Amino acid sequence: MSIWRQLTHGLRVLTHRTAADQEVDDEVRDYFEQATAELVARGLPPDEARRAARLELGTMAIVSEDVRSYGWENVVGTALADLRYGARRLRAAPGFTAMTILTLAIGIGGTTAIFSAVNPILFAPLPYPHASRVATILELRNDGGRSGGTFGMYRELAERNRSFDAIAVFKPWQPTATGMEQPERFDGQRVSAGYFQILGVSPIAGRDFLPSDDRFHGPNVVVLSDALWRRRFDADPTILGREMTLEGNPYTVIGVMPRGFENVLAPSASLWAPLQYDPSLPAQGKEWGHHLRTIGRLRPGVSLEQATREIDGLGRAVLNERHPETYDPNTRFTVTSLQDELTRGVRSPLVAILGAVTLVLVIACVNVTNLLLARGVQRRGEFALRAALGAGRGRLVRQLLTESLLLAAMGGVVGIAVAMSGVHTLVALSPPGLPRVGAIRIDATVFVFGLGITTLIGLAFGVIPALQASHDDPQHHLQHASQRTAGGHRRTRSALVVAEVALALILLVSSGLLLRSLDRLFSVPMGFDSSHLLTMQVQESGHRYDEDSARYRFFEQALEAVRRVPGVMAAGTTSQMALSGDRDEYGARFEASGALPAETYGVFRYAVSPGYIETMRIPVRRGRLLDERDNAGAPPVALISESLANSRFHGGDPIGQRLHVGGFANAPPFTIVGVVGDVKQMSLAMTESDAVYITTTQWHFADTVMTLVVRARRDAAALAPAVRQAIWSADKDQPVVRVATMDDLVTASAAERRFALILFEAFAIAALVLAAAGIYGVLAGSVAERTREIGVRAALGASRADIVALVVREGMRLTGLGVAIGLAGAAVASQAIVAMLFGVSRLDPVTYLGVIALLAGVSAAACWVPAWRAARVDPAITLRAE
Amino acid sequence: MDEPSTDVIQGTLDLLILKTLSLEPMHGFGIARRIEQISRGVFKVNPGSLLTAFQRLERAGWLDAEWRRTDNSRRAKYYSLTRAGRKQFEVEAAHWTRRVSAVARLLKAET
Numbered sequence: 005m006s007i008w009r010q011l012t013h014g015l016r017v018l019t020h021r022t023a024a025d026q027e028v029d030d031e032v033r034d035y036f037e038q039a040t041a042e043l044v045a046r047g048l049p050p051d052e053a054r055r056a057a058r059l060e061l062g063t064m065a066i067v068s069e070d071v072r073s074y075g076w077e078n079v080v081g082t083a084l085a086d087l088r089y090g091a092r093r094l095r096a097a098p099g100f101t102a103m104t105i106l107t108l109a110i111g112i113g114g115t116t117a118i119f120s121a122v123n124p125i126l127f128a129p130l131p132y133p134h135a136s137r138v139a140t141i142l143e144l145r146n147d148g149g150r151s152g153g154t155f156g157m158y159r160e161l162a163e164r165n166r167s168f169d170a171i172a173v174f175k176p177w178q179p180t181a182t183g184m185e186q187p188e189r190f191d192g193q194r195v196s197a198g199y200f201q202i203l204g205v206s207p208i209a210g211r212d213f214l215p216s217d218d219r220f221h222g223p224n225v226v227v228l229s230d231a232l233w234r235r236r237f238d239a240d241p242t243i244l245g246r247e248m249t250l251e252g253n254p255y256t257v258i259g260v261m262p263r264g265f266e267n268v269l270a271p272s273a274s275l276w277a278p279l280q281y282d283p284s285l286p287a288q289g290k291e292w293g294h295h296l297r298t299i300g301r302l303r304p305g306v307s308l309e310q311a312t313r314e315i316d317g318l319g320r321a322v323l324n325e326r327h328p329e330t331y332d333p334n335t336r337f338t339v340t341s342l343q344d345e346l347t348r349g350v351r352s353p354l355v356a357i358l359g360a361v362t363l364v365l366v367i368a369c370v371n372v373t374n375l376l377l378a379r380g381v382q383r384r385g386e387f388a389l390r391a392a393l394g395a396g397r398g399r400l401v402r403q404l405l406t407e408s409l410l411l412a413a414m415g416g417v418v419g420i421a422v423a424m425s426g427v428h429t430l431v432a433l434s435p436p437g438l439p440r441v442g443a444i445r446i447d448a449t450v451f452v453f454g455l456g457i458t459t460l461i462g463l464a465f466g467v468i469p470a471l472q473a474s475h476d477d478p479q480h481h482l483q484h485a486s487q488r489t490a491g492g493h494r495r496t497r498s499a500l501v502v503a504e505v506a507l508a509l510i511l512l513v514s515s516g517l518l519l520r521s522l523d524r525l526f527s528v529p530m531g532f533d534s535s536h537l538l539t540m541q542v543q544e545s546g547h548r549y550d551e552d553s554a555r556y557r558f559f560e561q562a563l564e565a566v567r568r569v570p571g572v573m574a575a576g577t578t579s580q581m582a583l584s585g586d587r588d589e590y591g592a593r594f595e596a597s598g599a600l601p602a603e604t605y606g607v608f609r610y611a612v613s614p615g616y617i618e619t620m621r622i623p624v625r626r627g628r629l630l631d632e633r634d635n636a637g638a639p640p641v642a643l644i645s646e647s648l649a650n651s652r653f654h655g656g657d658p659i660g661q662r663l664h665v666g667g668f669a670n671a672p673p674f675t676i677v678g679v680v681g682d683v684k685q686m687s688l689a690m691t692e693s694d695a696v697y698i699t700t701t702q703w704h705f706a707d708t709v710m711t712l713v714v715r716a717r718r719d720a721a722a723l724a725p726a727v728r729q730a731i732w733s734a735d736k737d738q739p740v741v742r743v744a745t746m747d748d749l750v751t752a753s754a755a756e757r758r759f760a761l762i763l764f765e766a767f768a769i770a771a772l773v774l775a776a777a778g779i780y781g782v783l784a785g786s787v788a789e790r791t792r793e794i795g796v797r798a799a800l801g802a803s804r805a806d807i808v809a810l811v812v813r814e815g816m817r818l819t820g821l822g823v824a825i826g827l828a829g830a831a832v833a834s835q836a837i838v839a840m841l842f843g844v845s846r847l848d849p850v851t852y853l854g855v856i857a858l859l860a861g862v863s864a865a866a867c868w869v870p871a872w873r874a875a876r877v878d879p880a881i882t883l884r885a886e
Numbered sequence: 887m888d889e890p891s892t893d894v895i896q897g898t899l900d901l902l903i904l905k906t907l908s909l910e911p912m913h914g915f916g917i918a919r920r921i922e923q924i925s926r927g928v929f930k931v932n933p934g935s936l937l938t939a940f941q942r943l944e945r946a947g948w949l950d951a952e953w954r955r956t957d958n959s960r961r962a963k964y965y966s967l968t969r970a971g972r973k974q975f976e977v978e979a980a981h982w983t984r985r986v987s988a989v990a991r992l993l994k995a996e997t
Contacts, residue, residue: 006947006970013945028937031914031963035933038915038962061933070934074941 014077021081025072032068036061083406090407093383100379101411103777104372108415108461110770111368113422116446116454118361118763120423121430122354123450124443130343131266131443133204134301138342139308141171141298141315146334152297155281158196160322161298167311167339168300170198173279175296176270178709180545180739181236183249189543189739190232190250192275193267199276200227202301203267210244210259218278225278226250227259229267232274250277252546268346268440269299299342311339346439353760356836360511360767364774365457367507370500371774371781372415373465376408377497378785380469401470408466409459416458420446423454433762435755436585468496494786498818501778505822506829508768508775509859513830514837515764516851517844522757524843530750531683531693532582533621536573537746538720539581542731543709543739555706558734563613565730566714571723573715576616577700580608581711582685583753584742592696594652594663595673607648608685608695609665611703617643617680619715625649627659627678636701642674645695649679665696668704687753689842711742720745760840772859775822776866783815783870794874795882804875811874815867816860823856830855899939901982902929904948904967904975911966913956914940940965948974 017024036057043053061067072078094101129135141161143151158173165171174195181188193199197218206212207227217225226248228237237243247254255277267273302311319337347354387400424446434441542562549555559577566575580586590609596602610616614631617624625646634641642663649658662673674696682693700706712731716723728740744752751758787794794807802810834846844851902925906917918931943949948971954964967975 006945009945009947027963030961031937032933034913034960034962035915035918035937037960038913042919067934067937071937071941074938075945 010076014075014080017075018077018080018084025068028071029068032064032071035067036064086403086406087410090403090410093407094410097379100375101414104375104411105415105418107368107371107375107774107777108412108458109418109422110774111365112416112419112454112458112461113426114361114767114770115365115457116419116423116450117426117430118358119453120427120446120450121434121444122358123453124440125438126347126351126354128443128449130268130346131264134304135204135343136341137302137304138202138204139168139300139302139311139339140342140345141300141319142338142340142345143319144336144338146332155283155296156326157319157322158296158298160326161315161318164318165314167302167306167314169303170202171298171300172196172198172202173296173298174199174269175279176273177277178543179250179275179277180543181248181250182252182546182737187545187737187739189741190274191270191272192277193270193273194277194279196279196281199299200261202299204301205262205265207259208262210257212259213276213278218280220280220282220284222278222280224250224253224255225258226255227261227276228257229261229274230263230265233260250275252548266440266442268342269297271439271442300339302339308339308341312337315339350438350756352836352839353756356514356840357760357763359833359836360514360764363507363511364767364770365461367504367771367774369461369465370504370507371778372411372461373468374497374500374504374778374781376465376469377500378781380404381785381789404470405463405466408469409462412458412462412465415461416454419458420451420454423450433759435759436752437756438759494782494789497782497785501775501782501818502822502825504771504775504778505819505859505863506826508771509823509826509855510830510833511764511768511771512855512858513826513851514834515761515768516855517834517837517841517846517848518757518761518764520844520848520851521840521842522754522761525688525754525757526750528684528688528843530582530688531622531681534746534750536716536718536720537620538714538716538723538727538743539584539711539746539749540724540727540743541581541709541711541741542577543741544735545708545739546737548735549708552706555708556701558738559613559700559710561734562712562731565733566712566727569723569726569730571717572727573717574615574619575712575714576619577613577710577712578616579611579700579703579707579710580685581713581749582620582683583687583746583749584711584744586711587686590666590696592648592663592665592694594661597661600652603652605648605652605694607644607665608692610695610697611700611707612697613700616713617697619713620683621715622683623681625679625681626657627676629678629680630697630699634699634702638702640672640674640698640702641677643678643680643697644676645682645693646679647682648694648696651694663696665698666704671704674698674702688750713746720747757840757842760837772862775859776862779815779818779863780866780869782818783811783867784873786814787811787870787874790874791877791882794877795879798877799879799883807875807877808871811871812864812867815863815870819860819863823859827852827856898929898982899931899935900943901975901978903936903939903943903965904971904978907949907965907967908972908975911952911964913954913962913964915962917965943971946974947971 039057039061040050040053043056044050048056058064130138132138141153143153143157145151153173155173158171162171172195174193177192177194178189179192181190195213197213197215200206200212208230210227213225213227217223228243233239233243237246240246243257243260246257248257249255302308316337320331320333320335323335324331390400391397427444427446431441431444434444542559544555544558549558563575563577566572580588588609589606591604592607593602593604594600612630614629614634617629626649627643630641630643642665644652644658644663652658653661658676658679661676663676664671664673680697683695684690684693685695686692700710712727714720714723714727724743728743731738731740794810797807797810830852831847838846902921903917906912906920912920914933914937918933918936921929921931940949940951944951944965948968949965950968952964952966953961956962
């Protein structure tokens with residue numbers, strides 16, 4: 005069998021149809037002529053011979069038709085003919101076609117764009133070999149806190165466990181590079197030696213970290229990301245062995261990671277150095293911050309459950325052995341897949357968003373089905389005629405499916421274009437907490453997905469009108485070329501509109517709830533006055549600041565200079581800034597006092613300059629604030645937050661009580677001198693606010709990174725350059741980063757909710773418009789079909805108002821039904837977004853009532869045009885037309 | 887849907903065409919006549935099936951076609967066997983002989 009001949013012959017027939025047909029005709033005619041000639045030769049007269057030949061051989065045309073119908077190209081040919089015909093029909097109805105393509109493009113484009121974002125985050129495996137074996141180890145405290153582990157625990161687990169091939173710990177690292185044209189602060193990580201092995205990626209040039217690199221006072225070596233190597237070193241091939249100055253120390257470059265390496269644990273990290281943990285630091289216990297994270301690669305065949313069982317037993321045994329005095333038997337250890345851990349916070353919002361866009365897609369499909377049904381009614385005559393001329397039912401259904409697939413394909417093409425621009429918008433809008441943003445793009449998987457839904461849609465919405473058309477009796481429609489009565493198809497269309505309204509209501513309620521949540525969130529008291537506040541992070545780096553006193557002096561000088569800047573009302577520095585993502589927690593142990601036993605609380609630790617509380621306008625509840633006298637030589641004092649005062653002293657007076665912060669042996673306790681209002685540190689939605697404020701000079705060590713807060717007289721953002729210059733007047737080599745107004749930080753702190761809200765709002769608006777279009781379409785169709793009935797009513801004395809009421813009532817009946825069903829649906833569906841709600845119940849009556857009013861208003865508007873048209877029906881004309 | 891007996895006829899028709907063309911290149915009508923004559927009228931060839939069979943065999947790579955002048959100077963489409971067609975003919979002929987003799991043996995055993 006020669007496929008080549010099949011193909012070339014078929015293609016020649018397809019491309020040269022007329023010539024091919026002519027050749028067959030010629031051959032058949034020749035055949036007949038020879039047969040006739042033979043009969044003539046036998047003595048028959050020519051006429052007789054011709055008749056005899058026809059009797060024997062059949063009709064020439066039918067023989068030709070037989071021969072021509074051989075070959076695969078005929079199937080294609082018919083499909084092409086259907087397609088051409090369909091395209092002509094669609095061109096003849098540009099309004100319908102444009103409307104359909106647009107509707108589909110919204111549905112397909114939206115769904116494809118969202119899928120492209122959700123796929124790499126939730127569905128695709130992480131970009132590592134055997135990614136399912138990469139897991140994180142977490143310690144779950146009894147109070148619900150989760151921590152990524154401590155160095156001591158890491159060492160014990162790495163030594164004793166049997167579930168993992170390797171375990172590694174790491175922490176963020178933000179070194180400042182000097183010795184280049186300008187100082188630059190990089191995002192990086194300090195990692196223990198097995199980190200890259202666990203991910204299964206090794207440097208493309210140079211080497212990975214060795215255990216010998218990862219020891220206290222070990223060599224200063226660094227591995228660069230491909231991007232950093234290209235940007236800062238112009239992809240220099242001789243980079244290995246070169247030195248760069250980080251934090252004032254020379255670091256030797258020993259490796260460059262491959263270009264495609266995606267570091268999901270710290271996407272912005274561009275360089276890595278060994279952890280080189282100081283083993284003399286207290287490794288365990290509540291008092292020392294759990295600031296490391298632990299990952300491991302499971303041995304092949306070991307399940308997460310098995311690993312959890314082993315690590316939980318081991319971890320608790322270690323705690324019990326090493327720290328029996330603080331050991332809490334309710335502490336648990338768990339092993340979670342890295343992907344689950346990364347997507348923990350975003351999974352449910354993303355699934356909700358995917359659900360929402362699917363609803364939009366469904367509404368779009370329902371709308372298109374409705375349009376096609378309405379069109380099917382108009383085309384009944386055409387199909388009846390074709391059926392009468394001998395087209396089989398299958399042929400008509402195929403024609404309709406071809407047309408709907410054609411529509412879907414065009415919708416798909418426009419939809420992919422929509423998706424491509426949508427993806428850019430999505431990435432631009434995406435909240436900082438969204439993992440794997442870099443992997444969001446329209447790739448082959450997404451393309452196949454788009455193609456898949458397009459085909460499915462084309463078939464799905466083609467089938468209903470096709471079935472409806474194939475059940476019709478052509479005779480009936482040929483006789484009744486004009487529609488006088490409302491048919492059963494109206495019921496289908498009404499049902500579809502009801503479904504649309506119901507789905508739109510679900511989306512509207514969801515986005516309404518999110519909108520009100522965000523509203524509530526922004527009206528939460530932050531605990532300080534956020535207006536006209538400018539914040540920026542200042543970092544000291546280099547050996548100049550090895551001495552604590554030098555650090556204090558730099559920050560003092562910088563602060564002095566900033567306070568002198570015109571337009572600055574007040575300024576202060578703090579070790580961590582509210583709503584900026586900083587999280588610096590310590591254990592605060594209150595000494596026993598009166599009936600109260602000694603007790604430890606987890607608190608936010610703020611090392612602040614005098615004047616910080618005043619600059620932030622955090623209210624004083626009791627006692628006094630910190631001032632210049634609370635310096636290194638003075639007795640150590642602290643302010644505590646209202647919530648901490650209440651939970652510890654239950655309304656009693658905390659002034660004069662003493663507490664230790666952090667596990668610093670032999671450090672004198674701090675005496676509480678005042679109580680200040682609670683501040684939202686982590687986010688507006690969180691209630692954690694136990695805090696301790698201590699002056700920088702009285703804290704146990706000098707922080708290297710401080711946030712400067714400036715209260716401006718007027719526009720805070722405009723002050724930024726002058727403030728930066730003021731800082732540089734103290735030392736021009738210190739990087740100033742994260743410059744933002746407090747209002748920016750507040751907005752950014754709700755970025756995830758805002759992201760979800762924007763998407764939900766977009767979907768809800770699309771749904772609302774589609775539903776309104778659906779109502780309008782059905783009513784307009786119904787009015788057109790019932791012109792005669794309306795004419796009769798008018799002739800019998802119905803007033804215009806009666807007729808408007810007739811139409812509007814029909815529309816509102818559909819809306820009402822849709823709303824009723826949608827309410828039930830929304831009550832159920834809102835469960836999916838409960839996690840994103842704040843301060844409103846998912847059954848919040850205000851939202852539901854508002855949405856109902858909105859839908860009712862929009863559908864009344866959609867009813868109005870058809871109703872008005874109906875009222876203008878002239879009975880005389882309508883009746884005469886019959 | 888094809889009728890169940892078509893297969894047999896089709897198979898036979900292909901074989902008969904291949905056999906006829908194995909002697910010399912010929913046009914459609916000539917092939918039909920030759921088959922009728924040699925089978926002494928047992929096989930009557932329907933031009934629709936015959937010409938369709940040419941299409942099929944040509945695409946299978948067993949026949950080549952060419953427009954040529956006939957002896958009485960008409961233009962006609964002549965078919966000839968390709969090398970693959972010749973091989974195919976031998977295979978089909980052997981196949982056919984085996985089946986026929988098997989059927990013949992069965993019929994003999996019955997009587």
